[in-house]
Amino acid sequence: MKISLTLATLFCQITFLLGQSFLNGESVFVISETGLNVRSEKSTESKVIKVVQPGTRLIVADNNMTPEIDTIKNVKGAWLRVIDPTDSISGFVFDHYLSIYPPYKFIKNKKDDCWVNDVLLDLANAIGKIDSFEYANFIDVEGTYNMKYYSLNKNAKYIEHGYWEHTENEIQLNNLTSHEIYQFVKSILAHCKEKKINIQANYFEKNKILSIPNISDCCIHNLTLYSEGNNLVVRIQIDPGS
Numbered sequence: 001m002k003i004s005l006t007l008a009t010l011f012c013q014i015t016f017l018l019g020q021s022f023l024n025g026e027s028v029f030v031i032s033e034t035g036l037n038v039r040s041e042k043s044t045e046s047k048v049i050k051v052v053q054p055g056t057r058l059i060v061a062d063n064n065m066t067p068e069i070d071t072i073k074n075v076k077g078a079w080l081r082v083i084d085p086t087d088s089i090s091g092f093v094f095d096h097y098l099s100i101y102p103p104y105k106f107i108k109n110k111k112d113d114c115w116v117n118d119v120l121l122d123l124a125n126a127i128g129k130i131d132s133f134e135y136a137n138f139i140d141v142e143g144t145y146n147m148k149y150y151s152l153n154k155n156a157k158y159i160e161h162g163y164w165e166h167t168e169n170e171i172q173l174n175n176l177t178s179h180e181i182y183q184f185v186k187s188i189l190a191h192c193k194e195k196k197i198n199i200q201a202n203y204f205e206k207n208k209i210l211s212i213p214n215i216s217d218c219c220i221h222n223l224t225l226y227s228e229g230n231n232l233v234v235r236i237q238i239d240p241g242s
Contacts, residue, residue, distance in 0.1 A: 022060045022080060028098040030056045031183045036098075038091035042079035044072060049091040050084070055103045058082040061090055072096075075179070099180045100154050101173055102126045104187055114191065114219035120169040120236055124150060124158035166221075170235040178204035181232050185210065185225055188234065192218040 022028055030036045030052050040047040052058065062081040077096030083089070105126070107117040129150045136146040144164040152158055157172040173184065185199055197212060204210075210227040222237035 022095065022098070022100070024060055024062065026060045026100065027057050028060060028080075028082070028095075028100060029102050030054055030058065030097060031099045031103065031180060032097035033183075036093055038082070038084070038089065038093055040091060042092050046092075050089055052084060052093075057085065057102070058093070058098070059085055096177075096179060099176070099183075101156070101176075101180070101184075104184070106191070118169065118238065119188075120158065120171045120234060123171055124152055124156075127156050127158075128153040129158070166237055168222075168235055168237045170233065173232045173234075174230065176230050176232055178230075181210070181227050181230075184232055184234070185212075185227070188218065188223070188225075189215075192223075 031054065033054060035051045035053050036056075037051055038049045040049055059082060060080060061083045072094060075096050077094050079092045080095045080098070081090060081092050102123065104119050105117065105122050106115040106119060108114060109116045129152055132148060132150045134146065134148050138144050138146075144162075146162040148160040148162075150158040155174045157170075159170040159172075161168040161170065173180075176184075179201075182199060182201055182203065189197055189199065192215060197215070199210070208228065210225065212223075212225040215223040215225075220236050220238060224233075224235040226233045226235075
């Protein structure tokens with residue numbers, strides 16, 4: 001049993017280092033900040049068929065379960081054949097810049113460029129809810145707490161925490177590569193007004209844990225980010241409380 005567990009752990013570590021395993025027919029999303037080239041062959045020297053924009057949904061058309069790992073601009077990944085469902089164009093992309101999760105959707109106001117929508121709820125709905133349960137504790141007024149817990153597709157979780165003085169939303173994303181975590185963290189920190197926190201692209205090469213608690217200048221009252229291993233937790237306090 002000990003040997004089996006060790007081998008399983010090693011396999012998971014290797015999978016995490018090399019990127020995610022995508023299934024044929026699965027939806028994936030572009031997380032490159034500048035878009036992604038769709039090429040005619042598995043090479044950066046091949047013809048660019050089209051450029052897809054950040055956040056674009058693509059469909060995995062042919063996934064080799066034992067992909068050939070390539071290194072492009074010091075990042076590792078594998079070439080993956082995809083189809084753009086909007087025009088049925090097919091080609092190859094470098095999977096380092098893909099995620100099984102859709103990006104955040106920010107609906108901004110014109111006054112201060114902050115978002116006005118419930119970002120985590122919208123992300124949970126985009127991933128897809130599977131099941132849920134509720135818990136409530138009404139001991140006294142100040143001790144009131146209720147929770148709504150949702151299981152999502154892709155092994156993700158969404159939780160609504162209700163306290164007597166405020167509410168908090170939380171999303172948990174699992175089985176991420178370090179590049180995916182970096183992009184999810186960076187895209188939400190970009191809305192922080194004072195730009196005090198700057199996460200570099202190579203952060204996870206030197207650090208195993210990311211913990212950023214209680215940021216208060218990012219369009220909401222409090223933002224907490226936590227990542228350990230290949231998981232990311234984002235928690236937002238959506239009203240002021242006391």
